[in-house]
Amino acid sequence: MAEAKIRESKLHDIAHFGIRSVVGVLFIVHSTGKFDPGFSNFFVNVGLPTELQIPIGILELLGGTLLVSGVLTRIASSLLAIEMLGVIFFIKKLKSFSGPGGVELDLIALAILLVLIVTGPGRVSISHIVKKIPRFLQ
Numbered sequence: 001m002a003e004a005k006i007r008e009s010k011l012h013d014i015a016h017f018g019i020r021s022v023v024g025v026l027f028i029v030h031s032t033g034k035f036d037p038g039f040s041n042f043f044v045n046v047g048l049p050t051e052l053q054i055p056i057g058i059l060e061l062l063g064g065t066l067l068v069s070g071v072l073t074r075i076a077s078s079l080l081a082i083e084m085l086g087v088i089f090f091i092k093k094l095k096s097f098s099g100p101g102g103v104e105l106d107l108i109a110l111a112i113l114l115v116l117i118v119t120g121p122g123r124v125s126i127s128h129i130v131k132k133i134p135r136f137l138q
Helices: 010-035 037-045 050-069 073-091 104-119 126-137
Strands: none
Touching: 010 037, 010 050, 010 104, 037 050, 050 073, 073 104
16 A cells, blocks of 8 residues: 655654644544543534434544554544534535534644645554554565
8 A cells, every 4th residue: 555655754653643643633532522421412412313422432542542653643633533524514504614513723734734644644653653563674
């Protein structure tokens, strides 16, 4: 699989890791509320079946964890990007760009996820370390 390369310097590697980690932690923290039984009222209010509460919580928790660790980054980013599109168009219905119900933070998260889909996990990731192991064994 071809890997997109931004630049090959330590500063770029650290920045890539930082951006990947920030969006991953955002999803991990955001997932915790979905495991609260009282959160099902939100799903009902926005027209979603309550049965989606736990799967969406698991997606955000697992996807965020995969992003932070740098494992299956493109797959996790793709699934989370689909979720963000659902939030932007189905839940918030593009009512406002900023303020209550605004989509600006959702768009930022979506943009970061799209960049991660293109660039992959980067060199500061478990995926990159695992890729290097065969070289050490030779």
